[in-house]
Amino acid sequence: MVDTFVAPAWPKLEESLKALGAPVKFVINTHWHFDHTDNNAAFRAAGATVVAHENTKRRMSKPQRIEMLQLDFPPSPAAALPERVFKEGWKLEANGERVEVSHVAPAHTDTDVIVRYERSNVLHAGDTYFNGRYPLIDWSTGGKIDGMIAAADRLLGMAAADTAIVPGHGPLATKDQLVKYRDMLSAAADRVRKLKAAGKSLEECIAAKPLTDFESDWGSGRYKGDDFVKIVYSSL
Numbered sequence: 001m002v003d004t005f006v007a008p009a010w011p012k013l014e015e016s017l018k019a020l021g022a023p024v025k026f027v028i029n030t031h032w033h034f035d036h037t038d039n040n041a042a043f044r045a046a047g048a049t050v051v052a053h054e055n056t057k058r059r060m061s062k063p064q065r066i067e068m069l070q071l072d073f074p075p076s077p078a079a080a081l082p083e084r085v086f087k088e089g090w091k092l093e094a095n096g097e098r099v100e101v102s103h104v105a106p107a108h109t110d111t112d113v114i115v116r117y118e119r120s121n122v123l124h125a126g127d128t129y130f131n132g133r134y135p136l137i138d139w140s141t142g143g144k145i146d147g148m149i150a151a152a153d154r155l156l157g158m159a160a161a162d163t164a165i166v167p168g169h170g171p172l173a174t175k176d177q178l179v180k181y182r183d184m185l186s187a188a189a190d191r192v193r194k195l196k197a198a199g200k201s202l203e204e205c206i207a208a209k210p211l212t213d214f215e216s217d218w219g220s221g222r223y224k225g226d227d228f229v230k231i232v233y234s235s236l
Contacts (some may be wrong), residue, residue: 184217
């Protein structure tokens, strides 16, 4: 299983798990954020082993702040920390499936991994991919716009035309949709980078409205164009 979601979701998650008729043996955290790790302790109590990149455990073990959200987080309790950590990647064969977990360079955070289900032809992108909306890049815990672009390129290199791509937020995606997302990231980075290199402040970059033409396609989520200018500027 990938990610454990927010704490209030546990009753429904538990109900769904019981319907499976078999225990969950491994849970993979795609990164440290609370909406992907809140139920780690509950899954561990149910017998699962939580697996994550070593940076995820490091982040969860200490106080953290997501600057864009103005949220502070205390260290996670020991029972919620990943038990099995890795540096580059981790592999598992189970239930006739081959699962490959790969760390990517700092992107959404510095803790991100992507998950490939080889035989099922499925990729889980974690929060390196927000389908149909501007993403959060958590620069306060190592996120980088250039890493987001690199993660999208890596996913595209792994995906076939018919691969199902699971984003961290948004509906199930196709390779063609991921291409459009990658192109948006690249264009946004180029535009904001030029303004920043010219000595423009964050406020001046926002006032320049460099992403206006993207708003109809990408501004339907939590973050609008001005927000994403701030995110890109801060993560360059």
